[in-house]
Amino acid sequence: MQKTQTLHRQNTILAAADAQVKLLEETDCGIHPFSKILEESGNVPLSSTSIDILQINTGYVCNLLCRHCHVDAGPDRKEVMTPQTMRYCLDALDKSSIKTVDITGGAPEMNPDFRWFIESIRTRVQDAKIVVRSNLTLFTANEKYRDLPDFFKQHRVTLIASLPCYTKTTVDNMRGYGVFERSIEALKLLNNLGYGKKESNLELNLLYNPDGPSLPIEQLQLEREFKKQLVEKHGVVFNHLYTITNMPISRFLNDLLESGYYCKYMSMLAKSYNPLAVKNLMCRTTVSVGWDGTLYDCDFNQMLQLPLDKRAPQHISSFNEEKLRNRLITVGQHCYGCTAGAGSSCHGCLV
Numbered sequence: 001m002q003k004t005q006t007l008h009r010q011n012t013i014l015a016a017a018d019a020q021v022k023l024l025e026e027t028d029c030g031i032h033p034f035s036k037i038l039e040e041s042g043n044v045p046l047s048s049t050s051i052d053i054l055q056i057n058t059g060y061v062c063n064l065l066c067r068h069c070h071v072d073a074g075p076d077r078k079e080v081m082t083p084q085t086m087r088y089c090l091d092a093l094d095k096s097s098i099k100t101v102d103i104t105g106g107a108p109e110m111n112p113d114f115r116w117f118i119e120s121i122r123t124r125v126q127d128a129k130i131v132v133r134s135n136l137t138l139f140t141a142n143e144k145y146r147d148l149p150d151f152f153k154q155h156r157v158t159l160i161a162s163l164p165c166y167t168k169t170t171v172d173n174m175r176g177y178g179v180f181e182r183s184i185e186a187l188k189l190l191n192n193l194g195y196g197k198k199e200s201n202l203e204l205n206l207l208y209n210p211d212g213p214s215l216p217i218e219q220l221q222l223e224r225e226f227k228k229q230l231v232e233k234h235g236v237v238f239n240h241l242y243t244i245t246n247m248p249i250s251r252f253l254n255d256l257l258e259s260g261y262y263c264k265y266m267s268m269l270a271k272s273y274n275p276l277a278v279k280n281l282m283c284r285t286t287v288s289v290g291w292d293g294t295l296y297d298c299d300f301n302q303m304l305q306l307p308l309d310k311r312a313p314q315h316i317s318s319f320n321e322e323k324l325r326n327r328l329i330t331v332g333q334h335c336y337g338c339t340a341g342a343g344s345s346c347h348g349c350l351v
Helices: 001-024 034-040 081-093 114-124 146-153 168-175 179-190 217-233 252-257 264-270 298-303 320-327 333-339
Strands: 053-057 101-104 129-134 158-164 205-206 240-243 285-290
Touching: 001 252, 034 333, 053 081, 053 298, 101 114, 114 129, 146 179, 158 179, 168 179, 179 205, 179 217, 205 217, 217 240, 240 285, 252 264, 264 333, 285 298, 298 333
Parallel strands: 053 101, 053 285, 101 129, 129 158, 158 205, 205 240
Antiparallel strands: none
């Protein structure tokens, strides 16, 4: 019975992703296909240049239900990476030159094998940069996770924490009541361990995205404002702020459709297309691993179930760095989100 329910849910998710892809492609809003814009700006073929980052999604389960979440993560999601798939990821690291492992979710810490996985990565690749993307709230919401900051320090984990604003009202509106205060409490815990402080090598970065259908403010300018507000009002410090554009995927796409802003937003992204951002797109130096081990060009393609170049390995168990490094990138209309304005990636602006 449980197996049947799981299969039905997976089929429903696949159908939803397919419907979103069709919507993005067929509702043109007067916008040229992204592939045509790439060609006109002299950026074809769009291909990988290296594999510097292995981004691993350990599952879609999360304790929050954020309005802008492109993963559609939440407490009811059942997709969780198994230890065997994690072992495939470890094997891939063993036989590659990859030195950065970017672990995401959902809330990746909620995977039951999360700690074992971090320990295994650190043991296998001692000089690896291990990045964990956290929503912060688990540290203070559940006794089970309260020691995670110490665990992160022990294994020299770089943290990227989502904090879409420095005001309580905006954060709670986007992420849920009480999230801002719990996030500030978690940041203070991390600061007390040395995270985010100049004299420490424990890196704490914040991730910002707009609270509506607009492009992010200039990254360095916003970083300065975040640092000023957080230290003056809460005594909180951090290293860097990364700005990211809201992608027209999943919940944010649904919000755009319900509010009637879809075409307006897509038109703004297309008019803001910046060919200079293309050379730094994260898909060119990253491979995304889905919770089930399926490989994608990026986390966004993963959510839309857009397959990798057929000439490249399709699953982490068949990892081949050379073939992945020379693959063509699968693109769609959502790619306007990564190339608008200063560009957007999981590590901030691109130009």
